[in-house]
Structure formats: structure tokens, C-alpha cells
Amino acid sequence: MSEKTTSFYDETHTVFGHHHNKLLQWIFSIDHKRIAILYIIVMLCFFVLAISIGLTMRLELFFPGEQILTPDRYNQAFTLHGTIMIFLFVVPGIPAVFGNFLLPLLIGARDVSFPRLNLLSWWFYLIGCMVALVSLFIGPGFADTGWTFYAPYSVKTETNVIFALTAAYILGLSSILTGINFVVTVHRLRAPGMNFFKMPLFVWGLYSTAWIQILATPVVGITLILVIIEKTLGIGIFDPSKGGDPILYQHLFWIYSHPAVYLMILPAFGVVSEILPTFCRRTIFGYRSIAISSALIAIIGYLVWGHHLFTSGMSEWTKIIFSFLTFFVSIPTGIKFFDWVATMYKASIVFKTPMLWVVGTIITFAIGGLTGITLVTLGVNIHLHDTYFVVAHFHYTIFGGVVFMLFAAMHYWYPKFIGKMYDEAKAKIAFYLIFIGFNTLWFPMFFAGALGMPRRYFDYLPEFTIYHQIAGVGAVITVSGILFMLYTLISGIKKGERCGANPWNASTLEWQIDSPPPLENFKNIPYVDFEPYEYEKGEPKHNLYNKIKGVQNEN
Amino acid sequence: MKTNTPEIIYDKDGNPHEIVDFNDDYTASKLGFWLFLFTELMLFGAMFLVFAFFFYKMPDDFQTASGNLNILLGGLNTFILLLSTYFMGIALIHLREKDIDKCKKSIYITIALAFVFLVIKYIEWSIEINHGIYPDSEILNSKSNGEILFFGLYFTMTGFHGIHIIAGIALMIWVLILINKKIVNNKKYVILENISLYWDLVHLVWVFLFPLFYIIGLGG
Ligand code: HEM
Ligand SMILES: [Cu+2]
Numbered sequence: 001m002s003e004k005t006t007s008f009y010d011e012t013h014t015v016f017g018h019h020h021n022k023l024l025q026w027i028f029s030i031d032h033k034r035i036a037i038l039y040i041i042v043m044l045c046f047f048v049l050a051i052s053i054g055l056t057m058r059l060e061l062f063f064p065g066e067q068i069l070t071p072d073r074y075n076q077a078f079t080l081h082g083t084i085m086i087f088l089f090v091v092p093g094i095p096a097v098f099g100n101f102l103l104p105l106l107i108g109a110r111d112v113s114f115p116r117l118n119l120l121s122w123w124f125y126l127i128g129c130m131v132a133l134v135s136l137f138i139g140p141g142f143a144d145t146g147w148t149f150y151a152p153y154s155v156k157t158e159t160n161v162i163f164a165l166t167a168a169y170i171l172g173l174s175s176i177l178t179g180i181n182f183v184v185t186v187h188r189l190r191a192p193g194m195n196f197f198k199m200p201l202f203v204w205g206l207y208s209t210a211w212i213q214i215l216a217t218p219v220v221g222i223t224l225i226l227v228i229i230e231k232t233l234g235i236g237i238f239d240p241s242k243g244g245d246p247i248l249y250q251h252l253f254w255i256y257s258h259p260a261v262y263l264m265i266l267p268a269f270g271v272v273s274e275i276l277p278t279f280c281r282r283t284i285f286g287y288r289s290i291a292i293s294s295a296l297i298a299i300i301g302y303l304v305w306g307h308h309l310f311t312s313g314m315s316e317w318t319k320i321i322f323s324f325l326t327f328f329v330s331i332p333t334g335i336k337f338f339d340w341v342a343t344m345y346k347a348s349i350v351f352k353t354p355m356l357w358v359v360g361t362i363i364t365f366a367i368g369g370l371t372g373i374t375l376v377t378l379g380v381n382i383h384l385h386d387t388y389f390v391v392a393h394f395h396y397t398i399f400g401g402v403v404f405m406l407f408a409a410m411h412y413w414y415p416k417f418i419g420k421m422y423d424e425a426k427a428k429i430a431f432y433l434i435f436i437g438f439n440t441l442w443f444p445m446f447f448a449g450a451l452g453m454p455r456r457y458f459d460y461l462p463e464f465t466i467y468h469q470i471a472g473v474g475a476v477i478t479v480s481g482i483l484f485m486l487y488t489l490i491s492g493i494k495k496g497e498r499c500g501a502n503p504w505n506a507s508t509l510e511w512q513i514d515s516p517p518p519l520e521n522f523k524n525i526p527y528v529d530f531e532p533y534e535y536e537k538g539e540p541k542h543n544l545y546n547k548i549k550g551v552q553n554e555n
Numbered sequence: 556m557k558t559n560t561p562e563i564i565y566d567k568d569g570n571p572h573e574i575v576d577f578n579d580d581y582t583a584s585k586l587g588f589w590l591f592l593f594t595e596l597m598l599f600g601a602m603f604l605v606f607a608f609f610f611y612k613m614p615d616d617f618q619t620a621s622g623n624l625n626i627l628l629g630g631l632n633t634f635i636l637l638l639s640t641y642f643m644g645i646a647l648i649h650l651r652e653k654d655i656d657k658c659k660k661s662i663y664i665t666i667a668l669a670f671v672f673l674v675i676k677y678i679e680w681s682i683e684i685n686h687g688i689y690p691d692s693e694i695l696n697s698k699s700n701g702e703i704l705f706f707g708l709y710f711t712m713t714g715f716h717g718i719h720i721i722a723g724i725a726l727m728i729w730v731l732i733l734i735n736k737k738i739v740n741n742k743k744y745v746i747l748e749n750i751s752l753y754w755d756l757v758h759l760v761w762v763f764l765f766p767l768f769y770i771i772g773l774g775g
């Protein structure tokens with residue numbers, strides 16, 4: 001096989017047929033793989049921006065009293081930090097980047113069902129990002145409401161809430177379109193023979209996520225628009241002086257945003273389920289229960305939004321029901337965890353960087369999940385509501401769960417994206433730096449919160465100083481680790497060693513074609529009469545490389 | 556138009572399996588559009604929920620406010636939308652039967668009816684605004700809470716619906732262009748089919764808006 005392969009980097013389809021200009025070939029490309037790369041470039045830029053804002057806040061909090069940020073600026077800082085992290089980074093994150101790149105590969109398709117719509121989603125995403133950026137620089141500056149935009153404050157404040165909301169709305173639109181595209185792709189373009197229970201688990205995660213995007217995002221979209229209308233026209237829906245109800249906003253908001261938590265975490269769970277069998281060199285334990293639990297989480301996740309409103313005034317019975325329902329979400333989540341641990345049990349694990357990230361995540365996410373259960377317990381919630389306990393909890397779940405898994409995915413599929421390997425030793429150092437830094441940063445905050453340190457405060461009582469200073473040191477370690485990791489990955493593009501189609505010896509379809517894949521992925525689409533994670537004596541049972549590449553047919 | 560023979564692969568037993576061409580997949584286009592309509596339904600559904608919530612809280616005020624609306628104009632608009640949906644359906648039938656002229660004519664009629672709808676809506680809104688009733692106006696703010704909310708929701712929801720009508724008109728003009736370019740024809744009509752589905756939704760939403768805003772006032 002000495003023929004020179006052309007990858008999707010060399011040739012592409014665009015909306016307007018063929019372009020000679022390289023840049024236009026990228027921004028008008030309708031190839032799902034190129035679109036994925038467009039997403040990750042923009043996303044990482046914003047991630048770095050949001051990280052620096054987080055670090056700035058941490059520096060401000062290093063000593064009590066005012067250091068570098070005024071109280072108003074601090075409010076804008078945590079709003080911007082939260083908004084970017086949630087709406088621009090984690091929610092679209094894994095589906096838009098890895099979903100786009102991998103979904104067709106994993107199910108044996110040549111692209112998604114609607115390639116042009118896919119590009120349009122990216123354009124919407126970019127426009128949303130730009131609108132958010134613009135509002136930093138004009139008028140009284142970025143919103144200062146927190147990323148949740150709670151009414152009535154968001155209706156009253158003078159800052160550019162309308163811009164931020166419009167941005168969030170456009171991003172939501174982008175996410176809905178991606179969701180529709182993925183659902184249809186999964187239904188229509190699975191390779192012949194691949195029934196639902198032969199799909200890789202990452203596909204299950206993406207599929208469940210896509211349904212949440214379709215069902216929940218429109219609700220928050222209209223809610224955000226109602227705030228805009230309220231601000232501009234004063235229709236009164238959220239204004240008690242006109243008979244409106246500000247709590248209504250919280251309900252509408254959390255009807256979306258609680259499922260959104262699963263929208264972030266389900267694809268991340270999917271990533272775990274891909275990486276584990278590869279590095280444990282055996283079939284995943286409980287394939288079906290993992291698949292079905294994704295769907296269950298998506299469904300139950302819908303019914304529990306009320307636990308964000310325990311202190312906002314609800315009847316006691318409603319509170320108890322919401323609290324009770326919320327406990328139920330932990331059952332399918334727990335099932336997944338036990339399946340993963342069972343997969344690892346007595347396996348001969350290969351500790352490459354992606355696997356390290358998975359193990360690290362299982363630890364941090366378990367801490368995040370358990371403290372989450374503490375939080376939805378009614379009595380405790382009243383005490384911990386809006387303290388740093390909550391801040392620590394969600395950084396443990398979102399950062400330590402979703403973002404860590406995104407990092408894992410970045411390493412695991414790196415050879416597929418780039419065709420080369422990153423520096424394994426450096427990548428491991430980066431992992432340890434981030435993992436240690438992360439725990440130093442957020443673990444003390446559980447104590448600070450339990451002792452009464454409220455969230456979203458730019459100042460604090462002197463007795464909390466020690467916690468904030470430990471966290472400050474942790475933040476610096478984390479950020480250096482992240483920068484080192486990005487450096488390692490980026491320098492691998494130039495300096496990395498070429499790798500073959502399947503450097504991890506993995507069993508799913510994306511590894512059965514060249515790295516990086518050619519345009520339209522599969523020359524010959526395979527007939528799928530095998531399960532996704534079949535290993536025999538530590539080797540994948542199927543080697544379809546030549547068959548799918550079409551080598552036999554050519555000769 | 557591609558008329559490629561479908562790509563086939565064979566399993567171990569030699570049975571043939573067709574591979575779906577993602578570039579030309581009628582079922583996918585339909586499915587995708589249904590999902591999109593679903594999101595629209597969620598969007599309007601959320602607003603109906605808000606309406607229901609406040610209606611339940613202040614039924615009497617809502618009835619009083621509703622009495623101010625012109626049920627004749629509203630009813631006329633309901634009829635016009637119904638009629639336009641009929642013509643939209645006819646257009647599709649004509650297209651499938653290769654009767655391009657009649658198809659285009661029906662679409663023109665639909666567009667015209669959509670414009671009439673907007674004009675009547677415009678008249679209605681002007682009447683209310685002339686009476687000083689619009690969001691945050693002095694006259695409206697001096698009324699009861701329920702009436703303020705009723706009109707707030709009325710302008711928001713009919714406004715949203717109006718935007719959907721405008722989008723529908725744009726889509727119909729677009730499909731006319733595609734028909735002229737023969738990109739939409741009696742073999743490939745999924746775009747017109749989807750637009751007609753969309754028009755059904757716009758009409759369906761109105762069928763709910765009409766009784767909620769206009770008819771509840773009759774009881775008072
Ligand atoms: C080095 C990394 C990070 C640092 C130093 C950091 C720091 C902070 C700080 C100081 C706050 C404000 C807490 C308060 O005053 O209430 C905060 C809030 C927040 N962070 Fe981070 N963070 C980091 C990473 C992340 C990541 C990766 C995510 C999400 C993916 C994230 C999401 C959020 C959110 C949603 C808020 C809440 C904002 C709000 O209250 O409106 N953070 N973070
Ligand atoms: Cu929640």
C-alpha cells in the first residue's frame with residue numbers, strides 16, 4: 001500500500017462547488033470533518049479567553065477586599081466566564097466537534113444527512129459568538145446577571161443583556177439544527193446491518209443529546225426572547241407590578257437548563273464508553289444497559305428542573321416531588337458507572353493518556369455527582385444554596401466531568417484527526433498538572449461553601465482567606481497545565497510521528513479507514529454484522545481495514 | 556438530477572442491501588422537517604403554557620380584555636388562513652400531476668391570501684394602538700394586571716405568528732423560483748411538500764390562538 005492517499009485536508013466539497021482559495025475552501029466546506037475542525041478552532045479560542053477570565057477572578061479573590069476588579073466588573077466577569085463556558089464551549093463542545101467528526105464514521109456513513117445545514121449551524125455558532133463578543137465593547141458592557149439571566153434583575157439592569165440573550169438564542173438555534181441533523185443521520189445513514197444495538201455507545205450518547213436539543217432548546221429560546229421583549233416593550237410577564245411572575249422565568253429557564261446539564265454530560269459519557277474498551281482490550285460490560293441508560297437519563301432529566309427553585313417559593317409537596325425525582329437520575333448514571341468499573345475490573349489496562357483522563361474523570365465526576373446528591377436533598381439545599389459548595393459542585397461535574405472528557409477525546413481521536421501522534425510523555429505530564437491543580441482549586445471550596453462563603457461575591461470575610469489562597473494556587477497550576485496540554489497537542493501537528501489507521505488497536509469503524517480519513521470516508525461501506533466492541537485475546541476481532549478501503553476491489 | 560442506480564452491498568449470506576445516498580434522500584428531508592416543526596411546536600407550546608398560567612390566575616381580567624378584540628376581523632383571518640392552506644395543498648397536487656402553471660397559480664393565491672392576513676392583522680393592531688392599547692402604554696398600565704398581561708401576550712404571540720407568516724411568504728417565493736428553475740418538479744417536490752407542512756403548522760397555531768384571544772371574551 002504505497003499509493004499516496006488523499007485525505008479530507010487535500011480535497012473538499014463546498015457550498016458553491018469548487019474553490020481554489022484555501023480559506024474559502026475551509027469556511028464554505030460542507031464536509032462534516034472540516035466543519036468539526038472549524039468548530040474546535042473557534043471553541044478553543046473562547047475556552048482560553050474564559051479561562052483567563054476565571055483566573056482573573058481567582059486573583060481578585062486571593063486577598064479579601066478590592067484588588068484588580070471593581071464589584072461591577074466582577075459581576076460582568078463571572079457572567080462572561082459562565083456564559084462563554086456554558087453556551088459557547090461545553091454545550092456545543094463534544095457534539096459539535098467530535099459528534100460532527102465521528103458520527104458518520106462511527107455508523108459507516110459518508111457524511112451527515114444535511115451537510116449544508118451542518119455548515120449553516122457553524123455559521124450560526126460563529127455569529128452567536130460574535131454577537132457576544134461585540135457586547136463587550138459597546139455601551140455599558142457585558143451583562144452582569146450571571147449566565148442564568150434571572151428576571152427581574154436581567155430586565156432591570158442597564159448592561160447589554162439584550163446582546164447576550166440574542167447571542168444565546170442564536171447559539172441555541174445552531175444547536176437545534178445540529179440536533180435535527182444528528183437524529184436524522186442516525187435514523188437514515190447507519191450502514192446496512194447496524195441496528196440500534198450495534199451502534200457504538202458514543203452514538204447513543206449523541207443521539208440522546210440530539211433529542212434533548214430538539215425538545216428543550218426551543219423552550220429556552222423563547223424564554224430568552226420573552227426577556228428581550230420584556231426589556232424593550234415591557235409586556236409585564238416577569239414584572240410583578242403588572243401581575244407578572246419572575247419565578248416563571250426560573251421555571252422556563254430550568255426546564256431547558258436542567259436537561260442541558262445532560263446535554264453536556266451524555267456525550268461525555270459516550271466518550272468514556274468508547275475509550276474504556278479500547279484500553280481495557282475487552283468488550284464493554286453491560287452494553288445494553290449503558291445504551292438504554294443514556295436514553296433514560298435524557299427522559300428523566302426532563303422532569304427534575306424544579307430542584308433549582310427550592311428557595312424560590314414552591315409548595316412543600318412540589319419540592320418533595322422534585323427532590324425525589326432528582327434522586328432517580330442518579331440511578332441510570334450509577335448503572336453506567338458500575339458498568340465502567342466492571343469493564344476495568346481485572347482487565348489488562350493500557351495506561352495511555354486518554355485512559356488516564358478517563359480514570360481521572362471517573363474520580364472527579366464521582367465527587368461532583370455525590371455532592372450533587374447532597375445538594376438536591378431538601379434540608380441541605382436550603383443551607384448550601386448559592387454558596388461556594390454549589391460552585392465547587394458544578395466545576396467538579398462540568399469541568400471535571402465534561403471538559404475532562406473533552407480533553408480525553410482530544411487525545412483519543414487525535415491520530416484520527418491529524419494522522420500523527422502527540423508526545424505521549426508530555427501529554428501525561430499535562431494530565432497530572434491539570435488533575436492536581438483542579439483538585440487544589442476546587443476541593444477547598446466545598447469547605448468554604450459549607451462554612452457559608454456565598455457565591456458571586458467579589459469580597460469575603462477574612463476567615464475564608466486561606467481557602468481562596470489555596471484555590472488561587474490551584475488555579476495557576478490548572479491553567480499552566482491546560483496551556484501545556486494545548487501546546488503539546490498543537491506542536492504534534494508539525495512534529496508528531498505519522499501513525500497508521502488504527503494506532504490504539506480499537507474495534508469501531510472509524511479506525512478501519514485511513515488517518516486522516518479521505519473525503520466521504522468510506523470507499524466501500526461495510527455490512528455490519530458484528531458488535532461494536534468485540535475483542536479476542538486482547539485484539540479486535542474484526543480487521544476490516546482493507547475491505548473498507550476498497551483495496552481488494554481495486555486489484 | 557441524478558438517476559444513479561443505488562449502491563448495493565451484500566452480507567455474508569449474499570443478500571443485497573441498499574446504501575442510502577445522503578445527497579438525495581427523500582425520507583431524510585421529510586423526517587428532518589418534521590423534527591423542525593416539532594421545535595416550532597415546543598416554542599409556541601411554551602408561550603401557550605405561559606398564557607395558560609396567567610389565564611388560570613386571572614380568568615376574569617382575561618375575559619374582560621378579550622372582549623376588546625374584534626372577533627369579526629379575527630374570524631375573517633381564521634377563514635383566510637384556512638383557505639390559503641387549501642390552496643397550498645392544491646399546489647402540491649398540481650405539481651405532482653405535472654401541471655406547473657396551475658401549481659404556480661395556486662401558490663400565488665396562497666401568497667396573496669397571506670398578504671391579506673397581514674393587512675387585516677395590521678388593521679387590528681392599529682385599532683388597538685389608536686385606542687392607546689400597546690405594551691407599556693399609559694392607558695394599558697392603568698388597567699388591571701390581567702388585562703395588561705393579556706395584551707402583552709396578545710401582541711407577543713400574534714406578533715410571533717405574524718413573523719411566521721412573513722417567513723412563509725418568503726419560502727413560497729423561493730419555491731416559485733425553484734419551480735421556474737425546474738429544481739422542484741413533479742419528481743422532486745419535497746421542498747414544496749415541506750413548505751406546505753410548514754404552512755399547516757402556521758395555520759394550526761392560529762387555530763389555537765384565535766379561541767384563546769378572541770373567543771374567551773364572549774363568555775363575559
Ligand atoms: C481554571 C479554570 C477555572 C477557574 C479558575 C474558574 C473560576 C471561576 C470562578 C472564580 C467563578 C466565580 C464564582 C463566584 O464568584 O460565584 C466561576 C464561576 C463559574 N464557572 Fe468557572 N472556572 C474555571 C473553569 C471553568 C470551566 C471549565 C467551566 C465550564 C465548563 C466553568 C464554568 C463556570 C460557571 C458556569 C460559573 C458560574 C458563573 C455564574 O455564577 O454565573 N468554569 N469560575
Ligand atoms: Cu438541575
